[in-house]
Amino acid sequence: MTQQLDARLNRYAPAALSLFRVITALVLLTHATAHLFGWPTGEAAPIGAWPLFYAGVLELITGVLIAVGLFTRIAAFIASGVMAFAYFTEHLPTDFWPIINKGEPALLLCFSFFLLIFTGGGVYALDAHRR
Numbered sequence: 001m002t003q004q005l006d007a008r009l010n011r012y013a014p015a016a017l018s019l020f021r022v023i024t025a026l027v028l029l030t031h032a033t034a035h036l037f038g039w040p041t042g043e044a045a046p047i048g049a050w051p052l053f054y055a056g057v058l059e060l061i062t063g064v065l066i067a068v069g070l071f072t073r074i075a076a077f078i079a080s081g082v083m084a085f086a087y088f089t090e091h092l093p094t095d096f097w098p099i100i101n102k103g104e105p106a107l108l109l110c111f112s113f114f115l116l117i118f119t120g121g122g123v124y125a126l127d128a129h130r131r
Contacts, residue, residue: 069125
């Protein structure tokens with residue numbers, strides 16, 4: 001029974017990986033637009049403000065690259081680092097537990113991008129068509 005389920009689901013793995021990549025990148029892009037433009041919520045960081053403005057720039061660039069699947073592994077490496085930096089500097093000093101320090105999104109995005117470093121963008125990414 002498990003083998004049959006595995007066989008059925010395995011053929012959808014490339015599409016699932018691409019969907020995961022795109023949705024995760026879109027979530028990152030909402031952080032970028034919030035930091036840079038104050039949209040969809042909040043106030044934009046002043047130009048040059050450390051670290052929010054620079055994080056927003058990196059999130060915007062890596063988010064677009066990951067969404068389209070171009071230079072996915074490199075962009076995911078940088079995005080994972082940005083999210084790790086955000087977690088360790090903004091959330092961890094408040095409390096150890098992510099549910100208390102409100103660092104769950106940063107932590108989940110960090111490890112989501114970490115996964116994409118190893119899996120790449122998948123067959124439905126621009127990277128696959130560049131080769």
